[in-house]
Amino acid sequence: MLEKIKSNFNTQTWVLIPIAIGLNIAVGQIVLVLKLPVFLDSIGTVMVGVLCGPWAGALTGALSNVIWGIAFDPGAFPWWPVAFFIGYMAGRMANWGFFKSWWRVVVTGFVIALTAAIVSTPISVYLFGGITASGSSFITAYLMQTGQGVLQAVLSTGFLTEPVDKITTAMLAFAIILGLPKRTISGYPNAKNVETQTESKTELYIALGVVVLLILFAVFLLQGMIASLSG
Amino acid sequence: MRERLSFYIKRDSVLHRLNPLTKLTLTMALILIAFLSPWYWTPHFILLAAVLPLSFAGRVFPEFIKTALRLILPAATFLFLMQAIFQPVGETVIFKFYFLDVTRESLMFAFRNATRIFVMVSSFTLFLLTTHPSELMSDLSRRGLPGQFAYVIISTLQILPQIQAKAQTIIAAQRSRGLDTESTFFKRAGAIVPLVGPLVFGSFIEVEERAIAIEARGFTSKNLKTSLQEIADPSFERTVRWVLILLIIISALLNLWPS
Known part of the structure; x- marks a missing residue:
């Protein structure tokens, strides 16, 4: 275990982490300028997770929130476990080979989104009573008014709002890593995670199947919500 | 975008002279007790009786109030309103607004939650105002970080x-x-x-x-590094830290106590 954690960290990893945290914040601000409905503020975390390993990604995420707390808003501190698991999950999925082609990256983004929603739920419920100071709390509040429990309402809100952001983040990270010269990447512990494969016919069918399943899942979720709203 | 990246303000005060770890423990203690204690008025009491006087002791009161209000007031107000209106608890309806009921219970609930968040963010702010990040880091790495x-x-x-x-x-x-x-x-x-x-x-x-x-500068070297800057850690501060940890444990136990 300890050996596995250590294998994520070489000098290049330690140098990349501060830069990745900086990128999280700077990219978040660029997106703010563009007025897009996403945050993309975990792109650096995802890249460290993919290139260096799950534990390096987790550390980047957690420290990213600590830095955000020190430099901008101390209210960011309690959310560090969410960023921790975003980085961890990105690294885990990449280790399982889910960062090698576009459809696999979409799956990774989706899994990261589910993880983020699940981890943020208890924090939101126990610290804020379910309703936080973010805009998506209007959805939570609405669900609670319709008679859903706090836990269920917060979790549904997370499942609704997270996937768009996290899938975009994963796709953008993938596009950037593809564009980086091989020589730059080769120094990181898990550089082999991003060696892209050429897709065979069967792969493409699996890809289509996965995408269809994801869409079905989203529709199912929405339907469940509509049913719970009207019922 | 802010031009300055740390909240730190250089002054000479009791709070500035404390060991960084003591201040960190104090901050954590204030926050954890505010969240864990089962008594309804604890967070309000901590805010008025601990955080505000400490900001005077640290001689950063004007900056503290300004930063705290800028950071928390919008969030805390939003939180209070949302929770007061949408939290579906309690029977004593104070007033009705279309389909929304504002009850006594939801108001009390919202008031305590908003104060807890206020305690959390304001005590961190106070900590960051009186502690330079590199001082904290060199003290923590001296202790084995x-x-x-x-x-x-x-x-x-x-x-x-x-x-x-x-x-x-x-x-x-x-x-x-x-x-x-x-x-x-x-x-x-x-x-x-x-x-x-x-x-x-x-x-x-x-x-x-x-x-x-x-x-090239020995980043991964395992040898013990010497520090240019000595940070004082008198023995009474060690006692203070243990007392604070004890207080956290007591409030956690009280919280678990079947009431």
């Missing part, structure tokens, strides 16, 4: 303004080449890649150079 963590925190605080400046330069440069960042949704979404791409590529190229530079 791996040097790599200190490197990450401190160098991030240094790199961040540089990366933000670079981002601004890239935005300006791409706009001057005619990149559309303001019109339709699809045009703006398409602008992400030409803006984020150069920023990330440029930063990644830097990594290798930095890695060689810090490696």
Whole structure:
């Protein structure tokens, strides 16, 4: 275990982490300028997770929130476990080979989104009573008014709002890593995670199947919500 | 965008002279007790009887109030209103607004939650106002925190303004080449890649150079490093820390007590 954690960290990893945290914040601000409905503020975390390993990604995420707390808003501190698991999950999925082609990256983004929603739920419920100071709390509040429990309402809100952001983040990270010269990447512990494969016919069918399943899942979720709203 | 990346204000006060770890323990204790204690008025009491007097003791009261209000008041007010209106608990209805009931219970609930958040953010703010990040890091690494963590925190605080400046330069440069960042949704979404791409590529190229530079300065060396700056840690502060930890444990136990 300890050996596995250590294998994520070489000098290049330690140098990349501060830069990745900086990128999280700077990219978040660029997106703010563009007025897009996403945050993309975990792109650096995802890249460290993919290139260096799950534990390096987790550390980047957690420290990213600590830095955000020190430099901008101390209210960011309690959310560090969410960023921790975003980085961890990105690294885990990449280790399982889910960062090698576009459809696999979409799956990774989706899994990261589910993880983020699940981890943020208890924090939101126990610290804020379910309703936080973010805009998506209007959805939570609405669900609670319709008679859903706090836990269920917060979790549904997370499942609704997270996937768009996290899938975009994963796709953008993938596009950037593809564009980086091989020589730059080769120094990181898990550089082999991003060696892209050429897709065979069967792969493409699996890809289509996965995408269809994801869409079905989203529709199912929405339907469940509509049913719970009207019922 | 802020021009200064740390809240720290250099003054000479009791609070500034305390060991960073004592201040960190104190901050954590105030927050945890505010959240754990079963007594309804604890967070309000901590805010008035501990956090505010401490800000006077630290001689940073004006800055403290300004930062705290700027950071928390919008969030806490929003939180209070949302919870007071939407929290479906309690029977004693105070007033009705269409289908929304504001009850006595939901008001009390919202008031306590907003105060807890206020205690959390304001005591962290106070900690950051009176403690320089590098002082905290050198004290923690003296106590056995791996040097790599200190490197990450401190160098991030240094790199961040540089990366933000670079981002601004890239935005300006791409706009001057005619990149559309303001019109339709699809045009703006398409602008992400030409803006984020150069920023990330440029930063990644830097990594290798930095890695060689810090490696040459013994970054991964296992030997004990000496410190230029000595940070005092008198024995009574150690006692204070243990008392604070004891208080946290007591309030956690009281919380678990079946009532």
